[in-house]
Amino acid sequence: MRADRPDVPSVVAGIAVLALGAVLLLDATGVIELSFGLLAPVACAAAGAILLASGLTRRT
Amino acid sequence: MTMDDRRHDGPEEEREAGAEEEPAGEEAAPEEPTAEEPTAEAPTEPAPEDPRGSQGEAPPPPAPPPAAEAPTQPLPPEPRRLLRSRSNRVIGGVCGGLGRYFNVDPILFRIAAIALALIGGAGVLLYLAALVLVPNEPADATAQPPAEGRSRALTIVLVVVVLLVAWPFLLGGGVIAAGVLFPLAFLVAAGVLVWWFVSGEGPSGDAGDIARRAALGIGVLILCGVIAIGGAWAAAAGGGVVVGVLVIASGLAILAGAFLKPVRWLILPAVTLALSAGAVAAAGIDLDGGVGDKTYRPASAADLQEKYQLGIGDLEVDLRNTDLPAGDRPLAIDLGVGQARLLVPEDLCVTTDANVGVGQIDVFDRGTGGVDVDFVEQLDAQPATTRLVVDADIGLGQLSVVHDPGDIRGAFHRGSRDFDGSIAGEDNSACLDTGSSARG
Numbered sequence: 001m002r003a004d005r006p007d008v009p010s011v012v013a014g015i016a017v018l019a020l021g022a023v024l025l026l027d028a029t030g031v032i033e034l035s036f037g038l039l040a041p042v043a044c045a046a047a048g049a050i051l052l053a054s055g056l057t058r059r060t
Numbered sequence: 061m062t063m064d065d066r067r068h069d070g071p072e073e074e075r076e077a078g079a080e081e082e083p084a085g086e087e088a089a090p091e092e093p094t095a096e097e098p099t100a101e102a103p104t105e106p107a108p109e110d111p112r113g114s115q116g117e118a119p120p121p122p123a124p125p126p127a128a129e130a131p132t133q134p135l136p137p138e139p140r141r142l143l144r145s146r147s148n149r150v151i152g153g154v155c156g157g158l159g160r161y162f163n164v165d166p167i168l169f170r171i172a173a174i175a176l177a178l179i180g181g182a183g184v185l186l187y188l189a190a191l192v193l194v195p196n197e198p199a200d201a202t203a204q205p206p207a208e209g210r211s212r213a214l215t216i217v218l219v220v221v222v223l224l225v226a227w228p229f230l231l232g233g234g235v236i237a238a239g240v241l242f243p244l245a246f247l248v249a250a251g252v253l254v255w256w257f258v259s260g261e262g263p264s265g266d267a268g269d270i271a272r273r274a275a276l277g278i279g280v281l282i283l284c285g286v287i288a289i290g291g292a293w294a295a296a297a298g299g300g301v302v303v304g305v306l307v308i309a310s311g312l313a314i315l316a317g318a319f320l321k322p323v324r325w326l327i328l329p330a331v332t333l334a335l336s337a338g339a340v341a342a343a344g345i346d347l348d349g350g351v352g353d354k355t356y357r358p359a360s361a362a363d364l365q366e367k368y369q370l371g372i373g374d375l376e377v378d379l380r381n382t383d384l385p386a387g388d389r390p391l392a393i394d395l396g397v398g399q400a401r402l403l404v405p406e407d408l409c410v411t412t413d414a415n416v417g418v419g420q421i422d423v424f425d426r427g428t429g430g431v432d433v434d435f436v437e438q439l440d441a442q443p444a445t446t447r448l449v450v451d452a453d454i455g456l457g458q459l460s461v462v463h464d465p466g467d468i469r470g471a472f473h474r475g476s477r478d479f480d481g482s483i484a485g486e487d488n489s490a491c492l493d494t495g496s497s498a499r500g
Contacts, residue, residue, distance in 0.1 A: 006318045006319045007317070007318040007322040007324075008318075009322075009324065009327075010314050010315070010317055010318030010322045010323070010324060010327070011315060011318040013314050013324075013327040013330075013331075014311050014312070014313075014314035014315030014316075014317075014318060015311070015315065016311075016331075017307060017308075017310055017311030017314055017327070017330045017331060017334060018308060018311035018312065018315065019311075020307055020311075020331070020334035020335070020338065021304050021305070021306075021307030021308035021309075021310070021311055021334060022304075022308065023338065024295075024300065024303060024304035024307055024334060024337055024338055024341065025300075025301065025304030025305065025308065026304075027300065027304075027338075027341045028295075028300030028301040028303075028304050028341070029301065034338065034341045034342045035342050035417075035432045036339075036342045036343070036417070036418070036431045036432050037431075037432050038342070039338045039339065039341075039342040042338075043335055043338065046331065047331065050327065050331070054257065
């Protein structure tokens with residue numbers, strides 16, 4: 001079943017979760033070394049984007 | 061009775077006057093009401109007791125009141141009184157009377173009374189006071205219609221006033237009950253918010269709907285807790301790649317669902333899994349080495365391992381009675397979660413390169429702590445002296461390098477001296493006063 005319009009919060013959340021997964025995978029494979037100094041901004045940005053998209057969609 | 065009949069039921073004088081003024085023919089008397097042409101004398105709406113009102117027949121006119129029953133003067137309206145209800149009562153009708161007075165559901169007052177009774181007992185005192193002060197409803201009183209125009213703000217003000225009055229009682233004896241009810245209320249609120257985010261169903265509807273949503277939201281929270289523990293455990297056990305692939309797959313599913321059928325319920329578990337695994341990875345927690353407390357006391361250089369590893373627990377390496385020859389001796393400590401203690405003799409020079417994800421590093425009389433704590437101290441040993449080169453990696457916990465176990469301090473404190481700019485401390489006197497020290 002195809003939706004008429006894409007669900008914007010799901011789009012934003014999907015991209016955010018993809019970004020988090022990519023960071024995890026890069027750390028697990030040794031490409032980057034994850035620290036709280038890197039994780040905290042990424043996590044805050046992801047959560048903020050999801051909440052912002054959800055809130056704006058609900059408002060409209 | 062028809063309208064024509066009514067015309068001839070009046071007094072004789074009216075009949076005669078009407079006979080004189082009334083023109084001939086029904087068409088010439090438009091003021092006369094008929095069933096199809098209602099006027100002020102014939103009400104347009106049927107009387108409540110007349111079920112035939114909508115059938116097209118005119119309702120019967122009310123009988124003229126007797127002269128003795130006609131009111132001579134209008135009575136002044138009686139002021140509304142707060143009375144204890146007889147028809148809507150559980151104990152004394154106080155809450156039922158309050159509900160009718162303020163035009164709100166009495167169950168709200170009952171809930172408030174029970175809550176105040178549990179928290180400090182103020183509800184009992186207030187109810188008893190109302191039971192004494194508020195008069196009872198008369199036995200033959202009919203149900204009064206609720207007053208209109210009572211706003212919800214009035215009820216809120218009433219509740220606030222009651223809470224302010226009851227506040228001393230809340231402080232007095234309801235600490236234990238408040239310790240249970242407030243977290244419970246917080247949990248319910250969190251459940252409602254979580255379900256609101258997951259499903260889009262806001263906190264509206266009746267109490268049953270809100271309770272259902274709160275229960276579903278709490279269920280989602282529990283599910284997320286299980287996912288967080290599982291993801292953290294998997295990442296710490298070396299399954300970081302698997303967790304990363306799972307998170308990416310979840311992201312792809314959410315993204316695809318946005319165009320096909322949204323799966324918002326998957327967002328929170330996916331983010332929870334990613335953050336829990338990310339926190340473990342950022343802290344560098346590794347469960348290799350097992351779980352439990354381990355203590356090592358090597359007697360000689362041959363017994364000294366190059367690496368001591370533990371997943372979760374307390375790790376102690378005691379070198380105070382170890383016979384070590386002069387020169388450099390590497391020593392690696394890898395601890396996932398817990399406390400690592402390194403006990404060294406005073407004639408041993410210790411140079412340290414340590415990293416703690418979340419926790420504390422104490423090297424003799426100095427200490428630092430926090431998140432992403434790095435400490436590097438490169439010192440040179442005195443001639444004919446053993447230098448212990450420590451490479452420590454702690455995920456969540458504390459590293460302590462001391463001469464005596466009694467010198468170990470609690471976590472997250474500040475040492476007596478700072479790492480910055482200081483070279484060999486007084487308790488690391490086997491090292492030369494040269495080298496470098498830094499923390500981050």
